[in-house]
Amino acid sequence: MSATPGDEARFRILYADNFPLLLAYALRRVEQPDDAADVVAETFLVAWRRSRELPPEPEVRLWLYGVARRVLANFHRGGVRRERLGERLRERLTAVFAADPGVEVPERLAVRAALARLSEPDREVLMLTAWEGLEPREVATVLGVSAAAVRTRLSRARSRLREMTGDDARPAGHVLDVLTTPAPKEAR
Known part of the structure; x- marks a missing residue:
């Protein structure tokens, strides 16, 4: 299913109107600006993939916030998993390199x-x-x-x-x- 020129034009407007708001939303919820950029990129990727299902104009911003919220939740869960994995790896490396x-x-x-x-x-x-x-x-x-x-x-x-x-x-x-x-x- 390819996007029509109308879909692309609508998405460009949607992106231009909402990018700064979503970036600010994400920046307030993550520690690193690069992470916020990733959250916003993922949010717009979901929006692009589901462009034919987007709600009408007054609700689309709220829909994007909902998507960004779920992307952030996934990001934070992934961070917890990465932290646990890092801790296990540090423990194993400490055991391996304990000798001089x-x-x-x-x-x-x-x-x-x-x-x-x-x-x-x-x-x-x-x-x-x-x-x-x-x-x-x-x-x-x-x-x-x-x-x-x-x-x-x-x-x-x-x-x-x-x-x-x-x-x-x-x-x-x-x-x-x-x-x-x-x-x-x-x-x-």
């Missing part, structure tokens, strides 16, 4: 330097497998190749990385072990 990260700096630098010297395909297959925790079949989907090709690439990339970083055995949990651990077992 300075101890592993030399090893991390050596691994990063070796990764930088690898070819892009080798680096990508290693990072998708070790850092993202993807199984070879999942890496295959990401890269658009077969799982067998991923397994071959992964084996060769690990060998190249071991050659660049040294083939000495490291204690469990060492940074290099992350990159040389076996690929996760695939569900069959």
Whole structure:
């Protein structure tokens, strides 16, 4: 359903007449001006999508305020969810990084330097497998190749990385072990 020239003209007038009022309404209800702009944009998006259902002129402003009110409610609910998610993420990151990260700096630098010297395909297959925790079949989907090709690439990339970083055995949990651990077992 496309808009007619009459619908577009009516919407332009509706927008021009109500934008400043709705922006002021939103600015008084959010902390950041960018958030207010997003609320008003979403409000007018709803109005555009429902342009054929808009009430007549005396009530259209009230209708827009009602839409803006619901958009704001969604915005605030989303903010609460984002805040809760952020708190959970901060808790997890605190637990992960509670140890002194300075101890592993030399090893991390050596691994990063070796990764930088690898070819892009080798680096990508290693990072998708070790850092993202993807199984070879999942890496295959990401890269658009077969799982067998991923397994071959992964084996060769690990060998190249071991050659660049040294083939000495490291204690469990060492940074290099992350990159040389076996690929996760695939569900069959």
